[in-house]
Amino acid sequence: MQPSASERDPYNGLARAEPTLPSSAYWDAETYQRDLEAIWYRNWLLVCREADLAQPLAFRTFRVGTQEIVVLRDDIGELHAFHNTCRHRGSQLCQESEGRLKARLITCPYHAWSYSLRGDLVRVPSKSLPDGFDKADHPLYRVALSVWRGFVFINLREDAAGSAQASFDPASGNLGNWPLETLVSGHVLRKVMNCNWKIFWENFNECLHCPGVHKDLSRLVPIYGRGLMSRHDDPEWVRNADNDAPEFSGGLRSGAETWSRDGRAHGPLFPGLTPAERAAGQTYATSLPSMFIVGHVDYVRTVRLMPLGPEQTGLIAEWLFAPETLAATDIDNIIAFGTQVLEEDTAICEINQNGLHSKRHMAGVLMPEEYDLHRFHNWVRERHATRETTG
Numbered sequence: 001m002q003p004s005a006s007e008r009d010p011y012n013g014l015a016r017a018e019p020t021l022p023s024s025a026y027w028d029a030e031t032y033q034r035d036l037e038a039i040w041y042r043n044w045l046l047v048c049r050e051a052d053l054a055q056p057l058a059f060r061t062f063r064v065g066t067q068e069i070v071v072l073r074d075d076i077g078e079l080h081a082f083h084n085t086c087r088h089r090g091s092q093l094c095q096e097s098e099g100r101l102k103a104r105l106i107t108c109p110y111h112a113w114s115y116s117l118r119g120d121l122v123r124v125p126s127k128s129l130p131d132g133f134d135k136a137d138h139p140l141y142r143v144a145l146s147v148w149r150g151f152v153f154i155n156l157r158e159d160a161a162g163s164a165q166a167s168f169d170p171a172s173g174n175l176g177n178w179p180l181e182t183l184v185s186g187h188v189l190r191k192v193m194n195c196n197w198k199i200f201w202e203n204f205n206e207c208l209h210c211p212g213v214h215k216d217l218s219r220l221v222p223i224y225g226r227g228l229m230s231r232h233d234d235p236e237w238v239r240n241a242d243n244d245a246p247e248f249s250g251g252l253r254s255g256a257e258t259w260s261r262d263g264r265a266h267g268p269l270f271p272g273l274t275p276a277e278r279a280a281g282q283t284y285a286t287s288l289p290s291m292f293i294v295g296h297v298d299y300v301r302t303v304r305l306m307p308l309g310p311e312q313t314g315l316i317a318e319w320l321f322a323p324e325t326l327a328a329t330d331i332d333n334i335i336a337f338g339t340q341v342l343e344e345d346t347a348i349c350e351i352n353q354n355g356l357h358s359k360r361h362m363a364g365v366l367m368p369e370e371y372d373l374h375r376f377h378n379w380v381r382e383r384h385a386t387r388e389t390t391g
Contacts (some may be wrong), residue, residue, distance in 0.1 A: 002136040012232045013368030015321045020364040021377050023356045024063070028194040033309035039289050044126060044153040044167040046291040046304050047071060051150065051184065053079065061094050063232065065307060069143055069154060074117035081143035081154045087121065088113045115140050116385035117262040124155035149343050150181040164287065173283035177272040178295045183320035187335045189324050190316050193346050195353035197305055197313045200381065203349050204292065217341050220256055220263055221281065233369055252281035258296045260334045265298040266294065267325030273297060288379060301338055311353060317342055357365035
């Protein structure tokens with residue numbers, strides 16, 4: 001006997017009410033510190049694109065919690081990452097957020113210890129060295145670095161293994177048909193959100209808020225207007241299993257091509273996309289905890305997060321285009337729409353954060369459509385548990 005459609009593709013929703021993380025997880029300073037230690041200091045994090053460090057001797061600095069990291073391109077074109085800390089007495093090495101080194105050395109501004117661009121200590125200006133002192137024992141503190149399709153990731157674990165590619169959610173969409181490596185930046189949006197980083201990811205993982213918060217987006221993506229993310233979020237989806245209308249199947253409204261104010265593409269479509277990828281309108285790939293990337297038919301969006309405190313999160317969104325598109329196309333229609341959606345998300349995340357300090361509200365409860373929140377919460381719980389058992 002052949003399985004029924006509902007057996008082959010079951011309903012996505014939660015079968016029972018599940019608790020959220022405790023409210024203190026979103027504002028408590030000790031919990032925030034545990035988040036840093038268990039998650040942000042132990043996972044691959046997006047920091048920039050290779051194009052941001054295109055020239056030899058280019059560098060950028062990044063702060064992850066209390067840790068400051070410098071990423072640079074050496075004189076033969078290789079990328080390296082180090083803690084931005086001198087091995088002598090711990091001075092900060094690079095003070096600027098980005099720039100080009102003036103020489104093929106990183107020189108401490110305090111006592112002039114100098115390091116090669118590969119992190120080796122090469123010069124100590126002291127008149128003499130202590131007995132047994134070996135410069136080879138005092139390189140910069142190296143940080144693991146991995147490049148995935150033109151995106152630069154770092155991992156602060158001393159024993160970091162694997163690569164950034166392995167950090168993507170297995171449920172993520174496949175962006176193999178998008179020319180990510182050759183795209184160029186058309187616009188960057190930087191924001192500080194007054195909410196815990198987990199609040200943003202929770203909002204990302206459900207669309208119950210979409211009809212009330214994202215009215216224009218819900219018109220562009222009709223299934224969002226029903227408070228759903230996909231066909232199988234509807235407990236009665238089998239009734240409309242053969243209905244390809246976008247309010248049931250997902251995808252953009254009839255006649256729309258991409259995420260823009262008017263729904264139209266504003267440049268040539270990427271030639272390698274399949275009909276299904278073009279019809280979908282958006283393909284998401286996620287790498288927790290720091291980023292997601294969305295492929296549209298004519299451009300790509302990336303959103304990068306960094307924790308700034310228990311109740312603050314930095315967000316950097318970037319719109320990437322084919323060079324010929326950027327040279328010949330007005331992209332304002334695209335940027336305005338994506339910015340609107342992010343501003344709406346920011347505002348509702350901050351409202352969520354503001355209510356969490358109630359002494360009566362110990363935890364919330366998840367509705368069936370919030371199955372991906374439950375998966376995210378379990379991801380957080382598992383990493384805290386791993387950190388507690390492994391130290």
